Amino acid sequence: MTANTLYIDQDRGFQRLNPLTKLVISLFLIILALVLPCMWAGYIVFLLAVVPLALWGGILRPLWSALWKIVLPFAISMFVIQGLFWTGGTPVVALGPFSLKAEGLIFATRITGRLLAIMGSFLLVSLGTAPDDLMISLEQRGVPNSITYIILSTIQLVPGLQARSEKIRDAQRARGLETEGNIIQRTRSMLPLVEPLVLGSIIDVDERAIALEARGFSREGDKTFYRTVEDRRWEQTLRWVLAVSALFLILGRILWPFIGRFLGGG
Amino acid sequence: MIDLENVAYAYPQATEPALRGITLHVPDGQFLAVVGGNRAGKSTLSYVLSGFIPHHFKGTYRGKIEVAGMDLTQASLGEIAGVVGLVFSNPFNQISGARFTVEEEVAFGLENMGVPSSEMPGRVAKALEMTGLSEMARRSPYALSGGQQQRLALASMLVMQPQLLVLDEPTSQLDPAAKIEVFEVLDRLATEGGMTVVLIEHELEWIGDFADRVIVMHKGRIVNDGDPREVLADEALIEMGVGNTAYTIAARQAREEGLIAGDQALPVTLSQAVDYFEGSLDRR
Amino acid sequence: MERLKKDFTTITFALIVVALAINIVVGTIVFQTKIPFVYLDQIGTVLVGLVAGPWAGLLTGVLTNLLWGLLGNPGYVPYAPIAGVIGLMAGWFGSMGWYKSWWKWLLGGLITGLVAALLSAPITAYLYGGVTGAGTDLLTGMFRATGSSIMEAALGQGLITDLIDKTVSFFVVWLIIKALPTTLLSRFPRSENVLEASDLDLDSVLDQ
Numbered sequence: 001m002t003a004n005t006l007y008i009d010q011d012r013g014f015q016r017l018n019p020l021t022k023l024v025i026s027l028f029l030i031i032l033a034l035v036l037p038c039m040w041a042g043y044i045v046f047l048l049a050v051v052p053l054a055l056w057g058g059i060l061r062p063l064w065s066a067l068w069k070i071v072l073p074f075a076i077s078m079f080v081i082q083g084l085f086w087t088g089g090t091p092v093v094a095l096g097p098f099s100l101k102a103e104g105l106i107f108a109t110r111i112t113g114r115l116l117a118i119m120g121s122f123l124l125v126s127l128g129t130a131p132d133d134l135m136i137s138l139e140q141r142g143v144p145n146s147i148t149y150i151i152l153s154t155i156q157l158v159p160g161l162q163a164r165s166e167k168i169r170d171a172q173r174a175r176g177l178e179t180e181g182n183i184i185q186r187t188r189s190m191l192p193l194v195e196p197l198v199l200g201s202i203i204d205v206d207e208r209a210i211a212l213e214a215r216g217f218s219r220e221g222d223k224t225f226y227r228t229v230e231d232r233r234w235e236q237t238l239r240w241v242l243a244v245s246a247l248f249l250i251l252g253r254i255l256w257p258f259i260g261r262f263l264g265g266g
Numbered sequence: 267m268i269d270l271e272n273v274a275y276a277y278p279q280a281t282e283p284a285l286r287g288i289t290l291h292v293p294d295g296q297f298l299a300v301v302g303g304n305r306a307g308k309s310t311l312s313y314v315l316s317g318f319i320p321h322h323f324k325g326t327y328r329g330k331i332e333v334a335g336m337d338l339t340q341a342s343l344g345e346i347a348g349v350v351g352l353v354f355s356n357p358f359n360q361i362s363g364a365r366f367t368v369e370e371e372v373a374f375g376l377e378n379m380g381v382p383s384s385e386m387p388g389r390v391a392k393a394l395e396m397t398g399l400s401e402m403a404r405r406s407p408y409a410l411s412g413g414q415q416q417r418l419a420l421a422s423m424l425v426m427q428p429q430l431l432v433l434d435e436p437t438s439q440l441d442p443a444a445k446i447e448v449f450e451v452l453d454r455l456a457t458e459g460g461m462t463v464v465l466i467e468h469e470l471e472w473i474g475d476f477a478d479r480v481i482v483m484h485k486g487r488i489v490n491d492g493d494p495r496e497v498l499a500d501e502a503l504i505e506m507g508v509g510n511t512a513y514t515i516a517a518r519q520a521r522e523e524g525l526i527a528g529d530q531a532l533p534v535t536l537s538q539a540v541d542y543f544e545g546s547l548d549r550r
Numbered sequence: 551m552e553r554l555k556k557d558f559t560t561i562t563f564a565l566i567v568v569a570l571a572i573n574i575v576v577g578t579i580v581f582q583t584k585i586p587f588v589y590l591d592q593i594g595t596v597l598v599g600l601v602a603g604p605w606a607g608l609l610t611g612v613l614t615n616l617l618w619g620l621l622g623n624p625g626y627v628p629y630a631p632i633a634g635v636i637g638l639m640a641g642w643f644g645s646m647g648w649y650k651s652w653w654k655w656l657l658g659g660l661i662t663g664l665v666a667a668l669l670s671a672p673i674t675a676y677l678y679g680g681v682t683g684a685g686t687d688l689l690t691g692m693f694r695a696t697g698s699s700i701m702e703a704a705l706g707q708g709l710i711t712d713l714i715d716k717t718v719s720f721f722v723v724w725l726i727i728k729a730l731p732t733t734l735l736s737r738f739p740r741s742e743n744v745l746e747a748s749d750l751d752l753d754s755v756l757d758q
Contacts, residue, residue, distance in 0.1 A: 006620070006621065006622050066622060070623070070624065070625050073683030073684075074625075074678055074679065074681055074682075074683045076683070077679075077681035077682070077683050077684075077687040078678075078679040078680075078681050080687075080691075081680070081681055081687050081688075081690050081691040081694065082679060082680065082681070082694070082700070084691065084695075085690075085691045085692075085694035085695040086694065087694055087695075087697050087698070087699075107679060108679060111677075111678070111679035112679075114677070115677070115678070118624075118677070119624045119625065122619055122624035122627065123622075123624060126619060126620050126621075126622060126624070131620060132365065132366045132370075145364075145377075145378070146558070146563050148364070149362070149363075149364045149563060149567075150563060150566050150567055150570070150613060151613065151617065151620070152363065152364050152365070152366070153362065153363030153364055153567045154363075154567050154570040154571050154574075154613075154617060155617070155620070155621070156363045156366070156406075156408055157363060157567060157568070157571040158571050158574050158575060158621070159408075160408065161571050161572075161575045162575050162578070165575055165579060169579070195729075197572075197575070197576075198572055198576070198593075198726060199726065199729055199730065201568045201571065201572060202565070202568055202572075202597075202726070202730060202734075203730070203731070203734060204356075204358075204359050204568070205561065205564045205565045205567075205568050205734075206561070206734055206737065207354065207356055207359035207360070208359050208362075208363075208564040208567075208568075209322070209559075209560045209561040209563075209564040209565075210318055210322060210352070210354070211354075211359060211360040211361075211362060211419075212362055212560050212563070212564060213318070213322065213343045213344075213347060213560050214316070214347055214351065214352045214375075214423065215347065215362060215374050215375040215378055215422060215426075216344055216347035216348065216375050216378035216379045216426070217344075217347075217362075217378055217560050217563075218342070218343055218344045218559070218560050219342075219344030219345070219347060219348075219378050219379060219380075220342075220344060221380055222380050223377050223378055223380060224376070224377055224380050224381060224382060224383050224386075225377060225383055226369075226370055226373035226374075226376065226377055226383065226386050226387075226390070227370065274752050275752075276749070276750035276752055276755070277733055278732075278733060278736040278737075278747065278748070278749055279732045279733055279736055279745075279747075279748055279749075280733075280750050281750065282750070282755065283750065283752060283755060322561070322737065323737065324736065324737065324749075325749060325750070326749050326750055326751070326752045327752070328752050328753075343560075363567065
């Protein structure tokens, strides 16, 4: 398994779930976090669903470690910017000439919770699913092999390219080119990277395409599978249940104002 | 197996043709080697034999191109894939990237061809065994050495059981040890027989060992065609940029300096050279 | 529909892989060297749109952001449709021949930047509370203090960066195409966007 995938392979129940199930669960949780009207919706979804699932898969620590790094910059910006500069807001805490507005703080709290839930759900998929298993499952469901080829091949290509770029940049850093200087100098220091990395890779596309053709890539007709990914009956049922529920939730959210008016007025 | 008649071709944006009228007939099961200097048209020939000219490279062409009874200009690349295999020099670019393990990478072609799943494990195992990669089956293709990757490319083609296998300078980007790894696989192919092979190579010593026949290309034409020992010993090859093997040069020198009498054919391989020199020693 | 099939050849798929990898690697480098006002994470997308058509460009853009998600940066995923639009527009401008005159091509970049900013603002406003976690959020603060809505502020903040970034990206793609061998370019489905085709007349040359 190449180093670049996030997938943490453990023999746990969560990992053993079919990749499509994990995908559907994740999407369901995202929809839940977006659709529930309560301010704490995100936190609820995160604590009651994302965390337990992560625990089940033994990936809670890496998930949290990745998650807070992603969410923190947004959270800080939101609390500061929307807190301080909420148009016509009700001041709550005074900070010198400025004041934090209640509406801004409420807003920031709500959105931060949602981000935790959404990004957390996403990380559940990327940390808990082997990409090739996911792609094979999709192919078994009819996704064209060209799409799955693109994703898997890119995942494998990136580390090598990144390593080569690191080598070039290390050489430049040793010469002090990169970290110093103004914008122009720093931009110029990046140019020697472009040629071997970018042009070389594009020129290789020709031979890579030939190799694909030689392996029958463009052949029309049904493809068969060397290995398949197991899909248990109860998982398929679960996926249907979640998909239908998600639909109801979305419809409910859209129609909620009308339902409310109907109930209130009738 | 191969029937080319008067094939001419020019790449797009080109100012001159790369092939100027090639006529070539290759019977089933023959191991044909192709030599020539730079720009002689060898790679172009390999693409013609595998259908990439004209389908991939476009450009303008003329003449009849038939392999295994199939008109390659009419068949699609997908149809040709099962019949003609192609291995070229860059090992890295031949890894599809579509799979995470060596054995799945080898099976990739079979999946595309719709081969029944039950047949796959056996064919994959055999291809890995022929190329000496059985122990690497679960490793990532990107973790392999250059020689191993090139053997993987070979395995990926052999597993599809093509009728014609074309190899365009398969060892030119490999270090000497890796070259030997690949030649050993080709040796096995040559001795087993059955498959028609076209090998484009610069390593003349090896060609002498396995080829049934050699053709020489120069400036888009075939300028010589025949038995390896005759064709490769030709001094004219040196001017064309192909060269002669060390054995040939040594033997020619020895003859010119009168150290060896007689008009025995010059050797092109090690074993021929040994016979040549031993033979003349006996006569003295 | 026929055009679609012709755009998505094997070489297109192979190109998309490399384009995606370039997007990710160059985007990472730019992020780490903290060059302001640019992201340069859609260069591959613009390239694919130009030489393989708008739909291939669309696919490349969408997959770029999805891949960031798979590789550990889910923050970019919601912007996938916008990345798709960037590829789409690069393809449209390419098929209108805009690549062939430098000022039209850069104008294309500018317009794409504008559209990208317009389309990103709602997503930034709705999902990310109107901020991006970067220094430009101070601009957002300014807009908000003077009475703009969250979305208007998000738009204002994104506009400058997107305009510059997309124009520079288009320019970089222009440089890349100029540096690539014409034989390679001739093999892409929309090679007419960047080349004048010239095929040799064999009959006259070989005069049999």
